[in-house]
Amino acid sequence: MPQDALHALIPRLATSVACDILRKHAPERLLMQGVRAMWPAPGLAAGPARTLRYLPQRCDVKTAPGGNARTKLLDSLNPGEMVVIDTMRGHGPVVGDLTGLRTLRAGAAGVVTDGPVRDMPEVAQTGLPIFAAGVMPAIPEAPELAWEHDAPIQCGGVLVLPGDWILADAEGVLVVPKSLLGALVAGADALMSEEAFSRALIDRGHNLADSFPIPARLRPAYEAWRKSGVLPDEATVRGA
Amino acid sequence: MPQDALHALIPRLATSVACDILRKHAPERLLMQGVRAMWPAPGLAAGPARTLRYLPQRCDVKTAPGGNARTKLLDSLNPGEMVVIDTMRGHGPVVGDLTGLRTLRAGAAGVVTDGPVRDMPEVAQTGLPIFAAGVMPAIPEAPELAWEHDAPIQCGGVLVLPGDWILADAEGVLVVPKSLLGALVAGADALMSEEAFSRALIDRGHNLADSFPIPARLRPAYEAWRKSGVLPDEATVRGA
Amino acid sequence: MPQDALHALIPRLATSVACDILRKHAPERLLMQGVRAMWPAPGLAAGPARTLRYLPQRCDVKTAPGGNARTKLLDSLNPGEMVVIDTMRGHGPVVGDLTGLRTLRAGAAGVVTDGPVRDMPEVAQTGLPIFAAGVMPAIPEAPELAWEHDAPIQCGGVLVLPGDWILADAEGVLVVPKSLLGALVAGADALMSEEAFSRALIDRGHNLADSFPIPARLRPAYEAWRKSGVLPDEATVRGA
């Protein structure tokens, strides 16, 4: 199952590495715009998406026809899930310290929204990873409407379907379609290994032209290093 | 029926007048943001909303699960309806000359979208009123997805439910919730009458303080004018 | 009096010409930002500034301590004056058809504001020049406060003191400090004359290098043209 392999990868993964692996799939279009980490959480937050869609408040609509979809979503979370909230870049905060605490106690992996959040100092203390468009302390007298959950949404300009994976860290929030999970897992080892080889050469003082991306003439040396862990000597790298 | 009375009002109405009538209902929150007339159509375009919701394209999704919702909406239009399209401020044009011509032939009252449109010179020649976020000639190779129609949407930051009325002119696009149609019709006569009285006084050279809003001491003169069409004399207006 | 000479200049002047004349006085800092003509008025609107300062509305303040300063200003206008309104880029419209009509009947030369206005189709029909940040049909239930008039303000990022001259046309709105009025009048003739000479040469097909700005070697030819109206021959212009 790609999901299990992905779980095992998370400690070594970053959104930038995932983008490199998915480079043939236009990852720049899978990256949310205007959404960033609200406090410097360590490492990568990742998990399958549970979606929530907001619509703007209006004088004649007090609540969504099906009731408050936010409460329903947060009270039905399973461990490891990522909450993803489409606010159409709305102006009122949709998560705060109490809803954040509920999310954490439910075992969720994090929260992503393209609207503002609040109570970030308190949320940061709990350790819940939050990715949002900014902070705003006031809930308007007529807040926006939590309309439906677990339906297709956009968030930060990217389509999110229930069950897609979300990868989020200090550099961005990436939506990985379910159909690409296998490609992500399959490509991770090769990419990280190639970058480690290049990094070792650069760290020893070599030029970019001799180390990254790995030149064709150094492919055999790279394969040898993969097996033996022994770097080629300096003359070999320089092609002298 | 408020709808019939509203139809009769349209030739004399403007979005600014409607906002004045609905002033107790926070009309500034019913006005779309970032949506404007694409060509200087004469007068007011108005009608009940038929809604269409787009979601962003993605490498693994070629079309919406239910098929192309735009074609379905445009092929089921009834005369007098306003097409309202939620693109989440998307980047690809959602209406052009051929879709515009189809909309016009179906008898629609106009098109409103918070994304870009194209072929505006051709559309302007047909006379179809279009309100949008701008123009863009290119349809991306992977265009955004027409996901569903006749469902609740946002457009320009305002909630639009199927059946709400849309009023659109050179100054803006106003969403009138179905429950406010009666208030709109009921308030129109009084407001337009009061403004006509004020306008006549100002036009004759009176101060704002003596003419707009109508001072309490001139209420009897206003009522007299409503019946007789005769303006009070200048000394009366000045309170001399 | 520079004012009288300036009045005589207006039919031939443009904001771009005034900026050229004042080029040693950093005219780019005297140009309002984000303020533009609301309808394509013919020519230049110009006159001494009558200032009005707005402050944001707030739940506990219903009106300015001294009463509605807008009514006071508009009811005390003199012919030829320019109304200049500091809204701190506010969100509610500060001028509409009735206040515009009052301004016109008072003989004002135009209205400038860094906030929105409304009823522009009606205002355009009256012919009153309006320069603003945009249009918005709705007056909020709690509108911003017309706080004081005839006091120093900013408008569009430029300091405006009562009595400064305002020059406004399709390309921008320029504040001319009272102390620069003399320089503006004094420089106009020379500049317009030099540009007419250059234009005549370019129109005849000459290179920029030979016509604009006037090369030193053609100064005598320019002076001759000023007296006689006769352009130098082509060989002279080309320096052949």
Next chain:
Amino acid sequence: MPQDALHALIPRLATSVACDILRKHAPERLLMQGVRAMWPAPGLAAGPARTLRYLPQRCDVKTAPGGNARTKLLDSLNPGEMVVIDTMRGHGPVVGDLTGLRTLRAGAAGVVTDGPVRDMPEVAQTGLPIFAAGVMPAIPEAPELAWEHDAPIQCGGVLVLPGDWILADAEGVLVVPKSLLGALVAGADALMSEEAFSRALIDRGHNLADSFPIPARLRPAYEAWRKSGVLPDEATVRGA
């Protein structure tokens, strides 16, 4: 006196809590836009506003008619006051390390401005809380003009009258009109108590629907907890 009670509240207060207490007074309109903490000061900075109004520089105006209002304000500060500076979102920095040090030595509670500031590393070391629109190291050759002090201003789009209270922390800057100080103090205890009860339930693993906002059926349990400090048992909370 509300002020004294407010002083006592400050260590437990946050702008988000104050917004919740004032929710019936449209707190989202009392929050400054585009103004944020320049360094992560601990807790809440709060105090009565001392106001300063800037106007844009201009080639013919070297200083405000009444002299440099900034120097006058900073040299007349009383302990506990908040300096609030209206720069109309100006471009030159209005506070740096020396003016910041003067503000601190005068005992002020903090500085708020909608323009940029400078020397933030040095200011952060002194501990003076600063809330601004950003940083900019250069003072322009012709800096903006400190025009008047202790007069009504806008800052970040909010009306500030001398004597209003300013509450500022990592999430925003809130203007509390003098007339609402009593409501703020009166509402604080009830709100913080209700949230503590909800937090305790959520922390124990309860659903949002059973804990926040407190459901009507748990009101007696809440009142009991206020007196005894004993939470209701789990079955009671679940309404089983």
Next chain:
Amino acid sequence: MPQDALHALIPRLATSVACDILRKHAPERLLMQGVRAMWPAPGLAAGPARTLRYLPQRCDVKTAPGGNARTKLLDSLNPGEMVVIDTMRGHGPVVGDLTGLRTLRAGAAGVVTDGPVRDMPEVAQTGLPIFAAGVMPAIPEAPELAWEHDAPIQCGGVLVLPGDWILADAEGVLVVPKSLLGALVAGADALMSEEAFSRALIDRGHNLADSFPIPARLRPAYEAWRKSGVLPDEATVRGA
């Protein structure tokens, strides 16, 4: 030669049609951002690019090392060429009435820049098509530097190489790389023909689903129409 065929196409072409023809080549990346027609020129302006690159002014650099590149470019124009100016979204106007008149007299097809221009009322009277980021009447005391001409540039975010074709109209400015000119010419007839067929069907009242894009079952009818000019009957279109 594609250039000759392209010249013949211009009267029937539009940027939107060209984008459709080039749809497999990501035309959205060939469209300039933030550049639009400065006055409503009729039809399409098109021609091979002559490029000009500006760099920002600085206190210590009075002119480009090679002299004023703008004068050199404008004095070496050939008929039919499009002037394309990279200002890096600069703030001072780079074309006005005299430089525009020179451009027109040289026979150029138009001017495109991602910075502001000036004197647009005068330029519009001459008929020279101008596409720019906006208008600004003042030339700063220290204007930006016309650094080099006929070199690779960006304009509006698109790479422009000398000799690329520029297509510009009311909807946008498109850069057509020299290597795509053949594809553009080759695809034009087929596309315009298919759209004319669809337009005729829609105009007769048919559904989008039956007319655009042309359904596979109507391909024979389309081919017949191309030869005979006779539209299929209504039943055939409806697939009845």
Next chain:
Amino acid sequence: MPQDALHALIPRLATSVACDILRKHAPERLLMQGVRAMWPAPGLAAGPARTLRYLPQRCDVKTAPGGNARTKLLDSLNPGEMVVIDTMRGHGPVVGDLTGLRTLRAGAAGVVTDGPVRDMPEVAQTGLPIFAAGVMPAIPEAPELAWEHDAPIQCGGVLVLPGDWILADAEGVLVVPKSLLGALVAGADALMSEEAFSRALIDRGHNLADSFPIPARLRPAYEAWRKSGVLPDEATVRGA
């Protein structure tokens, strides 16, 4: 040599101090816009500029005519140099952990770009100072083109010529033209000394009016302090 003196100054310098010293040279125009420190590097990064110019990618151009200019620049760096990259505010990241590591191993003083960068957590760990427009983890499938190096560029709206000095810290990035290096070094001692005197007075509790800027009547006391290190007594400062 000013460069050597400048090297000695770096530990005591800041961009704000440099701006003050260069105040007669319009330093606000030498400050990059939209470029900021990507991680809170200690102190000032400074050195002579090595420039790199990007141009936008396009479907028909796979690489710059002269090869990858980024690799050439990074493989020819000398210790102490600052890499300055003109991306025209481009959208793809131009520096990451491997290129950053190469830059660091080459001994560079830092990297400045007006586009995004990536891998900032990894780069921050190496200690390489990076100033950029933001972060973005994905390299687009068709990345922008590293066109040429060591040529004149703009970066953040400022002209940068090879050999100019770049000064960058938490408050901004300043370009110091080679011709102003002498003025910078010459002015540093006097300015820092005057500010230290003012700071000592303010720290002792004096008013701004008596301490900053140093009033003319305290000039002798300042000169005495420079020699003796003894501050004037309080009565002298107050002018009592």
